Amino acid sequence: MTPRLLLATTRKVLTQLRADHRTMALLLVVPCVLIGLLAWISGDTPLFDRIGAPLLGMFPLVVMFVVTSVATLRERTSGTLERLLSTPLGRADFLGGYALAFGVVAVVQALVATAFAVWVCGLDVAGPVWWLVAVAVCSALIGTALGLLASAFARTEFQAVQFMPAFILPQFLLCGLIVPRDQMPRALELVSAALPMSYAVDALKAVTSQADPAADVLPDLAVLGAFIVGALALAALTLRRRTP
16 A cells, blocks of 8 residues: 555545535435434434434444445446556555545544534433544444445446445344344344444443443444454455456
């Protein structure tokens, strides 16, 4: 991986995103709209305080997965990726540039969504708010890494979107948001332990319920970091220059 090529790829992706107003609205506005809708539906019930924080991790993951998988596949189907990889740019530079660019967007997305949830919708958080931001950023990076990985197996943008049920929905069902993980059948509990969203939800629950959640959050963030690195490494191994 060459730092100069990595930063050049990052700058290219950020420039494309800045010019794509619809995608930026999807990345920054849609999570706030969904959080606001949930808070409105909840009314005076404790529902929003119970699941609002976990959804701060889920929404960025889903949105980043869709945007990253489609954007990467578009580079391949248009022949741009093949031309880029014929230059000194390597696969690690390409994927690292995408991950870094969307990481910058993830930070902005997490700041906007967390600020909206806490100070506009009134989400009750026992721990420091910056822990919410940190976990939300990791969740978005997980979505980015999984999107890069999924794009390697899709031939069209429609197929890339179709991968979302396979990559995302099982995690939503097994992450502990609907049923606590320790109350699931043993087999499902073991499966949930292998899914990154489970650790994001555990970390976000700890932030909302504990004044000092570091002891519980840091191990979860370490696991999320391992998932990010593993998904990016696998994506680099499976990335093709073009779609046959």
